Amino acid sequence: MPLDDQGTNVQPPTGHEITEAGWQAVRRDGRVRDELIVATCREPRLRQLFPWTGMGELHFSRCTEPRWTWDIPYIQPAKGGGYWVSGPLRTESVGPAATAEDAIAMVIAKLPANASPAFMGTAEQLAAHEASLGPHTRPRLCR
Numbered sequence: 132m133p134l135d136d137q138g139t140n141v142q143p144p145t146g147h148e149i150t151e152a153g154w155q156a157v158r159r160d161g162r163v164r165d166e167l168i169v170a171t172c173r174e175p176r177l178r179q180l181f182p183w184t185g186m187g188e189l190h191f192s193r194c195t196e197p198r199w200t201w202d203i204p205y206i207q208p209a210k211g212g213g214y215w216v217s218g219p220l221r222t223e224s225v226g227p228a229a230t231a232e233d234a235i236a237m238v239i240a241k242l243p244a245n246a247s248p249a250f251m252g253t254a255e256q257l258a259a260h261e262a263s264l265g266p267h268t269r270p271r272l273c274r
Contacts, residue, residue, distance in 0.1 A: 145251075146195060146248060146249055146250065146251040147179075147248065149249070149251060150180070150181050150182075150195060150248070150249045153182050153183070153195070154168075154172060154178070154182055157183070157184055157189070160184060162184040162185075162186075162187055163184050163187060163188075163189045164187075164208060164231070167189055167206060167214070167234070168189070169231075170230075170231035170232050170235055171189065171206075171235055174235050174239065176242060176246065177191055177238065177239070179249065180192060180193060180203065180246065180249050181193075181194065181195045181199065181249040183199055186207070187207060188205050188206065189205060189206045189207075190203075191205065191238070192249065192254075193245070193246060193247075193249060193250060193254075193257060194249055194250045194251075194253055194254050194256070194257045195249050195250065195251050196252055196253045197253070198254050198255075199254060200254045200257065201220060202219050203218070203238065203241070203242060204216050204218040204219055204223075204225050204237065204238045204241045205217060205218045205219070205238075206228075206234045206235075209227060209228075213228060213229045213230070214227070214228040214229075214231065214233070214234040215227055215228070215234075216228055216234050216237040216238060219241075225238075225241060245261065
């Protein structure tokens with residue numbers, strides 16, 4: 132177990148703490164519209180996923196470390212207002228959304244069944260973990 136500067140045992144962060152720190156970083160970095168972040172943080176099924184941004188887009192990962200997963204649609208600002216939901220791959224499109232809440236609902240509708248709280252690790256480690264689980268023990272998202 133790691134020690135702090137005073138020689139005291141330090142608990143490593145939990146997956147929830149890492150995910151929460153990711154949300155705080157997204158709030159601070161200013162690349163995503165505030166209204167989208169606020170609305171997304173009210174949705175527990177997305178709040179449990181690790182957020183990352185790129186080009187004003189808000190992405191959601193099922194793992195906490197890069198390279199993040201690309202199996203969940205993402206939200207980007209639309210010209211003239213509103214949003215566009217794409218993905219999960221860059222070549223795929225879900226469609227336009229007038230409001231942040233509409234965009235969030237579109238992402239929720241496309242969540243994979245295994246979109247449980249973000250896994251501590253990389254996409255490769257997550258894949259190995261999921262492969263080690265039997266088909267009846269894999270986490271499922273209640274809908």
